[in-house]
Amino acid sequence: AQRVTQPEKLLSVFKGAPVELKCNYSYSGSPELFWYVQYSRQRLQLLLRHISRESIKGFTADLNKGETSFHLKKPFAQEEDSAMYYCALSGREGAQKLVFGQGTRLTINP
Amino acid sequence: NAGVMQNPRHLVRRRGQEARLRCSPMKGHSHVYWYRQLPEEGLKFMVYLQKENIIDESGMPKERFSAEFPKEGPSILRIQQVVRGDSAAYFCASGGSLNSYNEQFFGPGTRLTVL
Numbered sequence: 644a645q646r647v648t649q650p651e652k653l654l655s656v657f658k659g660a661p662v663e664l665k666c667n668y669s670y671s672g673s674p675e676l677f678w679y680v681q682y683s684r685q686r687l688q689l690l691l692r693h694i695s696r697e698s699i700k701g702f703t704a705d706l707n708k709g710e711t712s713f714h715l716k717k718p719f720a721q722e723e724d725s726a727m728y729y730c731a732l733s734g735r736e737g738a739q740k741l742v743f744g745q746g747t748r749l750t751i752n753p
Numbered sequence: 754n755a756g757v758m759q760n761p762r763h764l765v766r767r768r769g770q771e772a773r774l775r776c777s778p779m780k781g782h783s784h785v786y787w788y789r790q791l792p793e794e795g796l797k798f799m800v801y802l803q804k805e806n807i808i809d810e811s812g813m814p815k816e817r818f819s820a821e822f823p824k825e826g827p828s829i830l831r832i833q834q835v836v837r838g839d840s841a842a843y844f845c846a847s848g849g850s851l852n853s854y855n856e857q858f859f860g861p862g863t864r865l866t867v868l
Contacts, residue, residue, distance in 0.1 A: 647795075675855065686756075687796075687844065687859040729795060733855065740786060740809060741846075741857060743795040 645670050647730050649744035656720050657752050664715040664747050666704075666730030674732040676706055676713040677741070681727040690715075690728070700724070720751045755779075757847050757860035758827075765866045772832040772839070774863045778847030784808075785828040786846040786857060787820060796844060802828060803849070835867045 646669040656662055668674065676693040691699045693706040693713060704715045713730060730744040758777040766772050778785050783803055788796040801809040802822035813820070817835075822828040832839055842864050846857035 649795075679859075686861045689856060689858075692856075735855075739855070740798040740801055740812070741788075741796075742798065743788075745793075745795040 645674075645732065645742045647732055647742055647744035649728075649730055649747050651747050652745065653748050653750070655750045655752060658722055659719050662715075662717045662720045662724065662749065662751075664728050664730075664749065666713045666715065666744060668711050668713065668730075668732050670711075670732055673735055675735050676704070677731045677733070678702070678704055678713075678715050679729040679731060679743075681729070683726070687729070722751045722753060725749060725751045757845060757858055759843075759845050759860035759863050761863060762861060763864050763866070765868060766835050767868050768836055769834050772835050772865055774830040774832075774843050774845075774865070775827040776830070776845030776847075776860060777827040778845075779858055782847035782849050782858070784847060784849035785822050786848070787828075787830050788844045788846065790842040790844065790862075792841070799830070832865075835865075837867050840865055840867045 648667045650665055678690040679687050680690045681687045702717045704713050706713050727746050727748050729746045731741040733739040733741050757779055760775050785802045787799040789799055790796045798812040800813050800820045805824055817833045819831045842862045844862045845860045848857040
């Protein structure tokens with residue numbers, strides 16, 4: 644079965660503190676993993692994908708196949724990082740549907 | 754490029770009425786996906802279409818729901834005889850461009866309220 648689990652519905656940290664949003668997945672095969680973000684009053688947008696191996700807005704995420712995890716990290720949180728974050732997966736072959744986690748609402752306190 | 758367009762943004766229907774949700778993909782995109790988000794839940798896949806073809810409808814309820822993506826015009830998600838449990842946010846995404854084949858771009862969503 645394809646499943647994405649984000650164990651934290653809410654996460655609150657202080658500005659300047661490190662942030663880690665957890666994501667675990669279940670998939671038979673080699674999935675492609677994504678993090679999507681939704682800022683207040685904006686549409687859902689792609690933050691990063693594991694095959695790109697990029698750092699976007701200071702965020703990174705490493706795919707750990709042994710632990711089936713794709714946690715999102717940032718060393719120093721900023722107030723503008725407050726948003727809803729969704730972890731998602733899809734198959735690798737061709738254009739495929741996304742399977743989303745429930746989302747984590749991140750709040751950065753000043 | 755205006756991005757993925759959805760309309761209406763808000764739709765109110767009484768039980769038993771029909772709801773039609775429209776989605777115009779980004780220019781150059783040949784794939785459309787529909788997702789539903791119930792309150793306090795993540796987005797759940799419903800259906801994936803290419804022009805005039807349904808590719809994957811594994812997430813569509815068996816009754817009352819249908820989707821199309823005609824050769825001309827937007828994709829339509831149609832819900833017949835709506836019930837209170839259909840109240841949700843419905844998101845459309847498009848993709849399939851040559852330079853970013855597997856990436857999906859989301860619209861702002863349509864919030865359906867069934868009274």
